[in-house]
Amino acid sequence: MVTVNTEKPEAAFGSSSILPRRISSLALVVLLYTAAVPFSPLSWLTGPVVFTGTYFLDRVLAGIILFCAFYFQWAIASLRAAVVVSIPTGGSATQLRNGRMERGGDSNVPLWVWRTSDYWHFALAEAAVLLIAEFGGSETMRRLLVAPVILVLWLVGWAATPASLKKWAWDHIKVYLFFLVLDELRNVGLGAMQGMAGGQRRRRQW
Structure with a gap:
């Protein structure tokens, strides 16, 4: 069992403390949409090689992946306490309780502990990356920058939901x-x- 230091839940500072984060998350959702669309993750992976069914799978999955990323953006901004960011694998889960990581429930591979104080660092970095992706003038760079942003949103947002x-x-x-x-x-x-x-x-x- 690993002990970690965590901040107190932000509820102690009043419910309005998350309002600036939520407002910024809406701006980041707009920026993410602008930079990511057109979003075709499977076609991005295959590159110039065309596999049968790739465009169909993109049509099926792209909207779900992107829309969930939008929600996760909001969920991350709404966090009031730290969460353990992990990858689900099945078995017993790692959870953050009273400042300690404990196992119980579904299995996860813990990656790091996300604290609410990390939000503004992440938000500023995300905004900078998405602005470069949008105005950098390179399609390859746009894809290489947008994909990791969406991946991180999924990782943290999944734990926050x-x-x-x-x-x-x-x-x-x-x-x-x-x-x-x-x-x-x-x-x-x-x-x-x-x-x-x-x-x-x-x-x-x-």
């Missing part, structure tokens, strides 16, 4: 994915039927 809210969001995301895939299958079916009809018209002309 209550389990009940994550479960609620996942239930709704599954419904969204179902109808999105259904719509894509409908488009593919319509395209195939139109192609067959066009081929039959061409054969009749000859």
Whole structure:
């Protein structure tokens, strides 16, 4: 068991203490959207090589990844106490309780402890990186800068989000994915039927 020093919850300083952070998070969401869009993470990874289904997967996943990053931006700004940033692996979890990291529940690999005092350092660094990505004039640099920002937002934001809210969001995301895939299958079916009809018209002309 590792003992860590943590600050007192910000609730002790009044509920209005998080207001500046929340306001700044909205500005960062706008900046992130401006710098990230168009956002196609799988196509970014494949580069010039085109894999079958890449664009479909981007259509399915890109919006969810980016929208969740927007929420995580707000969740990080709303934190009132430190959290352990970790990667879920299954088994027993590491949690921060009374200034100590304890295990219990689902397993996680702890990475670091995020303190509320870290927020402004992160926010300023994020703003600088996103401004460079947006106005740097290089598409490759934009992708290389935006991707780590979204990754960090996911890591910290996941730890900052209550389990009940994550479960609620996942239930709704599954419904969204179902109808999105259904719509894509409908488009593919319509395209195939139109192609067959066009081929039959061409054969009749000859």
